[in-house]
Amino acid sequence: MRKKVMLKIFLALLIFYSSSATSQIIEIPIPQLPDIAVASIGPYGEPVIYYNPYIVQKVGPLISQFFRAHEYGHHALNHIRREWFEGNPYNRTWLRQNYEKEADCFAARNVPPAVAGAAIQFFALTQGPKRPSWYHPTGYERAAVIKRCAGY
Numbered sequence: 001m002r003k004k005v006m007l008k009i010f011l012a013l014l015i016f017y018s019s020s021a022t023s024q025i026i027e028i029p030i031p032q033l034p035d036i037a038v039a040s041i042g043p044y045g046e047p048v049i050y051y052n053p054y055i056v057q058k059v060g061p062l063i064s065q066f067f068r069a070h071e072y073g074h075h076a077l078n079h080i081r082r083e084w085f086e087g088n089p090y091n092r093t094w095l096r097q098n099y100e101k102e103a104d105c106f107a108a109r110n111v112p113p114a115v116a117g118a119a120i121q122f123f124a125l126t127q128g129p130k131r132p133s134w135y136h137p138t139g140y141e142r143a144a145v146i147k148r149c150a151g152y
């Protein structure tokens with residue numbers, strides 16, 4: 001009986017600490033990931049960033065540093081939980097595109113100017129008027145957000 005209570009307290013504390021906003025974000029390489037990186041929640045409710053080490057190597061250190069900051073932005077801005085609770089079933093696209101812009105802005109404010117500059121070039125040159133998936137803004141839109149938030 002007493003053991004069960006202790007276990008319940010332990011589990012409650014574990015969930016509390018792992019879900020608090022200040023908890024450390026774990027970065028996990030997933031070679032099969034179809035994208036460079038994704039902010040997510042792990043099996044114990046802990047914030048994680050999954051990334052594809054091959055794509056990271058391919059895009060180089062500046063662009064990967066930008067994407068890393070972008071995923072940290074998704075966690076810092078609480079996008080993952082917000083998406084669970086505030087999802088508008090009639091207009092998901094706009095919401096998701098807005099989250100991407102917010103995370104880009106967060107990244108632009110938290111990386112060195114050389115990284116922001118490389119990201120602006122990357123989005124303008126490799127994507128331009130196109131979007132890589134339905135929930136991403138166009139490359140030009142992302143470049144404009146990064147420019148504005150980095151203070152160019």
Ligand SMILES: [Zn+2]
Pocket residue numbers: 070071074099100103
């Ligand atoms: Zn994103």
